[in-house]
Amino acid sequence: MDLDRGRLADFLRRRRARLAPSDVGLTDGARRRTPGLRREEVAQLAGMSADYYTRLEQSRGPRPSRQILGALARALRLSEDERDHLFHLAGEEPPHGTGHVRPGLLLVLDRLDDTPAQVVSDTGDVLAQNAMAAALVGDAASRPPAERNLVRRFFLDASARELFPAADRAEHARRHVAHLRAVLAARPDDRRAGALVAELRRRSREFARLWETREVAVRCADVRRFQHPVVGLMELECEVLLSAERGQRLIVYTARPGSESYERLRLLRVVGLQDLAVR
Secondary structure, eight states: OOOOHHHHHHHHHHHHHTOOGGGGTOOOOSOOSSSSOOHHHHHHHHTSOHHHHHHHHTTOSOOOOHHHHHHHHHHTTOOHHHHHHHHHHTTOOOOOSSOOOOHHHHHHHHHOTTSOEEEEETTSBEEEEOHHHHHHHOOGGGSOGGGOBHHHHHHHOHHHHTTSOGGGHHHHHHHHHHHHHHHHHHOTTOHHHHHHHHHHHHHOHHHHHHHTTTOOOOOOSEEEEEEETTTEEEEEEEEEEEOSSTTEEEEEEEOOTTSHHHHHHHHHHHHHHHHHHTO
16 A cells, blocks of 8 residues: 555644644643644644654655554544544554544543543553653653553563552552453453463563463452652552443542542642653
8 A cells, every 4th residue: 555645634634623622631722723733732642743743744744654643543533434544545554453542532531631541451551641641650652562561561671660669569460460361361362462471471480470370350440559759659549441442441540539649649740740741
């Protein structure tokens, strides 16, 4: 398939024009001369430079990568059919699987501006985050796609464990493995899940040991403690909402009003978001 720069540019412009700032969790700000989002806002949502996005809309940009196309699909709140069309215009085969987050779910995510929330696949891939979640657990979009999996990072990246108190890490490890076993039991032919398990059994002794216990448990609502490097220890309620899209979960973190964790979460909204803004 060939890249169709002209039709791709037209599609991006039309989809940008149909979105209001409130549709993506942004404030209206100054008076707008044209409807829809500004190019700079789409670029910000997609995690790319404004100049790069502008060149795409002007039919003079380079062939966008699959990662860029996926980011644009999320930023422009495309439906699955629209996302597939975007990939075709760019000369790419649309992705398969459960990685596409429905616009309605992203809309809910955008509305939770004072609460950490993220959409995660049942195998642990972070598919979308709001700014508060990025401030709490790190900005997944800033990592290569292979490093956005929560289970993979927990067992293979020592820095990922520092987010949790040392006393809680063994329990987190046990729950991660039990949940992944439940997913693979439900979908034994899932190649991505199978490849993740094979890699972790090969590279992590701890994972391999826990896998042999054959414990099965789907992760659901619970209480988790986070050791944030700036605001300190927080005990947060973790609510898990299942999406109609198979294998996707919206995870929302809240603190009991009046608690010390509640005050620290409010502080995170100020300190954490400022930190993200200067990156």
